Amino acid sequence: MFIRTQPLLPRLLMLTGSLSVIFAACFLAGLASGSSGFNLAETWNLLRHPTLGDQTAGTILFEIRLPRVTLAAVAGATLALGGLVFQALLRNPLAEPYILGISGGSAIGAILGMLAGFSTFPGVPLAAFGGSMLTLALILIPMTGRAPLGSDSLLLGGVMVNAFCGAVIMLLISLSRGSQVQHILFWLMGDLSRLTPDGLPVLTVVLPCFLVIFLLARPMNLLLLGQEAATSLGVNARGVTLALLLATSFMVSLVVCQCGLIGFVGLVVPHVLRLLVGPDHRLLVPASLLGGGAFLILCDLLARTIPSDGDLPVGIVTALIGAPLFLFLLWRSAR
Amino acid sequence: MNALSVSHLTCRYGKKTVLTDVSLTVTAGEFLVIIGPNGTGKTSLLKAMAGLITPGAGTVSMFDRPITGYSRRQLARILAIVPQQMPMDFPFTVEETVIMGRSPMMGLASFEGPVDLAAAREAMAFTEVSHLASQRVDQLSGGERQRAVIARAICQQPRIILLDEPTASLDPAHQIRIMDLMEKLRREHGVTVIMVSHDLNLAALYGDRLLLLGNNRVEMTGPPVEVLTYELLERVYGCVLLVDKSPLGGVPRVTPVPSRHIGARPAPLSAGKH
Numbered sequence: 001m002f003i004r005t006q007p008l009l010p011r012l013l014m015l016t017g018s019l020s021v022i023f024a025a026c027f028l029a030g031l032a033s034g035s036s037g038f039n040l041a042e043t044w045n046l047l048r049h050p051t052l053g054d055q056t057a058g059t060i061l062f063e064i065r066l067p068r069v070t071l072a073a074v075a076g077a078t079l080a081l082g083g084l085v086f087q088a089l090l091r092n093p094l095a096e097p098y099i100l101g102i103s104g105g106s107a108i109g110a111i112l113g114m115l116a117g118f119s120t121f122p123g124v125p126l127a128a129f130g131g132s133m134l135t136l137a138l139i140l141i142p143m144t145g146r147a148p149l150g151s152d153s154l155l156l157g158g159v160m161v162n163a164f165c166g167a168v169i170m171l172l173i174s175l176s177r178g179s180q181v182q183h184i185l186f187w188l189m190g191d192l193s194r195l196t197p198d199g200l201p202v203l204t205v206v207l208p209c210f211l212v213i214f215l216l217a218r219p220m221n222l223l224l225l226g227q228e229a230a231t232s233l234g235v236n237a238r239g240v241t242l243a244l245l246l247a248t249s250f251m252v253s254l255v256v257c258q259c260g261l262i263g264f265v266g267l268v269v270p271h272v273l274r275l276l277v278g279p280d281h282r283l284l285v286p287a288s289l290l291g292g293g294a295f296l297i298l299c300d301l302l303a304r305t306i307p308s309d310g311d312l313p314v315g316i317v318t319a320l321i322g323a324p325l326f327l328f329l330l331w332r333s334a335r
Numbered sequence: 336m337n338a339l340s341v342s343h344l345t346c347r348y349g350k351k352t353v354l355t356d357v358s359l360t361v362t363a364g365e366f367l368v369i370i371g372p373n374g375t376g377k378t379s380l381l382k383a384m385a386g387l388i389t390p391g392a393g394t395v396s397m398f399d400r401p402i403t404g405y406s407r408r409q410l411a412r413i414l415a416i417v418p419q420q421m422p423m424d425f426p427f428t429v430e431e432t433v434i435m436g437r438s439p440m441m442g443l444a445s446f447e448g449p450v451d452l453a454a455a456r457e458a459m460a461f462t463e464v465s466h467l468a469s470q471r472v473d474q475l476s477g478g479e480r481q482r483a484v485i486a487r488a489i490c491q492q493p494r495i496i497l498l499d500e501p502t503a504s505l506d507p508a509h510q511i512r513i514m515d516l517m518e519k520l521r522r523e524h525g526v527t528v529i530m531v532s533h534d535l536n537l538a539a540l541y542g543d544r545l546l547l548l549g550n551n552r553v554e555m556t557g558p559p560v561e562v563l564t565y566e567l568l569e570r571v572y573g574c575v576l577l578v579d580k581s582p583l584g585g586v587p588r589v590t591p592v593p594s595r596h597i598g599a600r601p602a603p604l605s606a607g608k609h
Contacts, residue, residue, distance in 0.1 A: 009446050091424050215443045222438055224425045228387050229418055233491070234411030234439035279425040282446070 012283055019290035023073075026294040030069035030301055031061060067195040071258060072300040072314070073293035074203045075192070076265055078255045080292025081213060083266020084284055085248045088220045089241055092155060093271065094330065097132075097252045098263035100158035104165025105135025106249075106256035111172050111184060120199070120257075128253035135161055136249055190262040190315025192300050203258070209251040210289060216240055217281035224279065262296070262315045264322020269295050271329060337399060338363040338495050338527040339384055344393035346379050353379040355551045357393070363494070366521055366528045368538040370562075371548030372572050377531040378419070380548065381497050384529065385416045397495070411439035415488035417498040421480070426473040429483045433459055436490025458490035462516055478509030485516060496520065498530040502537060510534070514541050535589040539563055539581065547571060563587035 032043040036057075046053055046061050079097065086095040086102075097103045109131020113124040138161050169188065173181055187194065213220075219240045222230040227237045255262075269292045270284060277283045296314070299321065303312040339361040346354040353376040361367050369377050382388045384395055386402045395402045397413060405413070415436070427435075436458065437451040447455075459465045462482040472480055481501055488496055498517070502510040514537055520526045532538050538545055539559040547554040547562050549571035555562050565578040568589065575597050581588035 091422055222435060226422055231387055232385055232416040233435060234408040236407055279427055
């Protein structure tokens with residue numbers, strides 16, 4: 001998978017095969033560990049024969065850990081893929097929904113939805129989607145002028161929008177009632193524990209988005225050459241861009257509603273994968289899904305097991321790993 | 336047969352008019368060079384020909400059919416464009432870059448087959464970049480990179496190729512190499528070549544016809560001997576130029592004349608003042 005002169009299809013199969021194994025291992029490890037220790041054999045038996053064995057262990061596994069690990073997997077996959085798409089569309093390897101304020105916009109929408117008493121689904125996610133589209137418009141409208149802005153100024157604009165969103169979130173929190181504050185704050189920092197088994201089917205909404213993005217992987221390669229070059233190679237650049245933006249914003253807002261703001265996954269995972277397999281999105285899209293899922297499961301595992309008492313918001317772990325890595329990549333690209 | 340014809344084309348960016356009432360026809364198999372001062376709309380004309388910008392007025396036709404009647408994919412199978420710059424933020428290898436030229440023949444999420452690979456290899460051989468196939472494009476020299484991008488355009492197997500200053504910032508050896516490639520492409524495959532260039536001498540040596548743009552309008556179209564006259568060039572470019580005959584086939588040769596040769600010496604630099 002590292003040899004770039006080989007045909008693409010065998011490379012894709014090898015890559016997805018090996019990443020699937022890693023992903024499955026992480027998923028199993030996520031299920032097997034928790035406050036009651038790490039027990040792989042028991043988890044495996046419970047998974048194979050759910051009705052046999054210890055009832056309490058079964059409840060913990062199916063009611064608490066399975067939704068949590070599944071949410072981590074879906075959120076990681078979505079955020080990594082979201083980062084990948086934004087990096088391609090903005091032709092900037094440092095772009096990411098979190099850094100550009102798209103996640104922040106979703107969060108504002110979601111908080112407003114929660115405060116207004118919208119339903120968990122589809123009310124709050126739709127409010128979040130609205131918020132993300134608004135921030136997207138804020139970032140992109142200055143770009144539609146005659147001279148397209150450089151990607152640096154775009155990133156700068158994104159950072160400003162992100163800061164603004166942060167301020168609005170804080171404003172909303174200070175204005176809201178005491179009982180809600182603790183809840184919203186914890187959710188904002190990235191909380192994977194809120195999903196109940198009944199909520200799991202909601203996550204399948206991201207699957208069509210994954211499919212759309214995978215189908216547009218080859219045009220995405222061409223978009224890396226610029227809108228005009230892509231157009232001259234037969235790509236409907238405007239249509240592809242719009243479809244990608246909508247699919248990405250939608251799935252990211254859904255994830256933000258479920259588990260708050262988790263940064264850096266969308267930055268770190270595509271970056272590392274790009275170093276390994278090169279810039280072809282037909283490889284990077286499936287690789288980001290599997291790699292992002294595995295990465296967030298592992299971060300969540302750390303968040304659950306490092307503190308002796310209770311757990312950390314997973315956003316803290318991804319930021320602790322991601323921020324230094326981000327600085328390192330910036331430093332490397334500046335060299 | 337007309338490969339491309341442009342009639343009464345007017346283009347604007349916002350309020351600024353970049354092309355005014357431009358008309359021209361290009362015969363199939365012709366080598367046309369578009370020349371003119373900076374900011375006279377050469378690149379805009381090229382983009383309008385490729386359907387990349389929508390004209391304010393006028394039409395562009397390809398093989399006697401308006402380009403608005405073609406889909407993007409159809410257009411990409413007939414016409415390829417070599418842009419001035421290629422972004423390097425996400426470095427593909429030469430082969431990955433070249434095979435993108437097969438894009439108009441491929442479906443969504445599809446993978447390149449043996450036919451596509453063969454076309455890419457042939458294009459790379461044509462522009463002599465086969466030995467660089469697995470190199471990353473951001474690690475190539477300027478000339479090699481330009482040949483890789485041209486290979487991508489050739490991989491599209493177009494009937495018309497548009498190039499925007501393909502020899503800019505290349506040394507003479509690479510300039511000639513690129514121009515020779517275009518001449519070979521036209522001779523061996525009958526491809527129509529339309530090129531924007533600032534190099535009036537290369538234009539004279541290779542172009543069947545030149546199109547001189549000045550002040551966003553067509554100043555003159557014709558064979559090099561008719562277009563490259565000092566009266567016309569001095570008026571359009573606003574500088575003093577010497578035009579004589581090149582020892583190579585008698586085509587015009589243009590030499591810009593330094594100010595010190597025309598009396599008005601530059602003011603001497605006084606010390607301590609910039």
